[in-house]
Amino acid sequence: MRYLLILCMVAGVAATAATARAGEGEDALQAFYRSVDTLRADFEQxxxxxxxxxxxxxxxxxxxxxxxxxxxxxxEPYEQIIVSDGNAFxxxxxxxxxxxxxxxDRSLRATPAQLLAGGKALESAFRIEEAGRRDGLAWVTLTPREGDGDFTEIRIGFDDSRPARMELDDQLGQxxxxxxxxxxxxxxxxxARFQLVIPDDATVVDGREQRP
Structure with missing residues (x-):
């Protein structure tokens, strides 16, 4: 496979000697969903x-x-773009x-971007648990409520209420x-950054449910 695009889920909490207060990671997650309207960041994966x-x-x-x-x-190394305009992915x-x-709504498991978008769909799809502090960050774990997705566990580390790191474990042990x-x-x-202009010569595979 020339390029594997991977993206998100999160699970379990173990007791730790770190000095995090109870609920710090979950508080950071909720603060991020509640108070942040827009975000821009570079990432390395x-x-x-x-x-x-x-x-x-x-x-x-x-x-x-x-x-x-x-x-x-x-x-890099290949140019690929994932866009949601709120209606289609x-x-x-x-x-x-x-x-x-x-x-x-059918793409929640497919991308970390959708996970960071949050909302009720996230809570219905994942169990969200506190994961203590590590590397100076407050962590939360998300475990899929159903076991048929690509990922078995997702961990998100927050610096205050800003996401700093994500870790996604898949079904293949990667x-x-x-x-x-x-x-x-x-x-x-x-x-306009949330709109995708489809090139005239592109092959389009439309997997959306047909509506009357």
Whole structure:
């Protein structure tokens, strides 16, 4: 597989000697959902196998505007764009000139961007648990309520109420680790960034449910 796009879920809490107060990670998660309307950040992503060896590295930009709009752009090693306009979810593989379209509510398991968008769908799809402090961050774990998704556990580390890291364990024993940098919240973002202009020569695969 030339490029594996991986994205999010979170689980269990163990007792720790860290000095976190009870509920710190969950409080940070709720504060992020409650008080942050827009977010812009750069990210670096590494996928490791079950032995901890890196098998893929990627980097790009993440934009978020609540409710339900986001843009997750991979700049390297291949240009790929994931966009939600609030109604539909688009995955554009620029190199392959292919666009996949899905309903937003059917894409929750597919991307960390959708997880960070939050909302009631998140709580209905995941068990959310406190995970203490690690590496100077307050962590929360999300475990899928149903076991048929791509990921078995997702962990999100917060610096105050800003996401700083994500870790996603998949069904194959691999882990995707994401680090955010230059995080800016409640900044002005051009609404056009949450629209995908589909090239005329692109192949479009529309997986949305047909509605009358």
């Amino acid at each position: 590494v996928q490791v196998d079950e032995t901890g060896e890196a098998i893929q590295r990627t980097a790009g930009e993440f934009l978020l505007a609540r409710p339900d709009r986001f843009r997750w752009s991979y700049r 688009y995955f554009h593989d620029v190199d392959l000139s292919q666009v996949t379209v899905r309903d937003v 882990t995707t680790r994401i680090r955010f940098a230059d995080v800016a919240v409640d900044v002005e973002i051009d609404p």
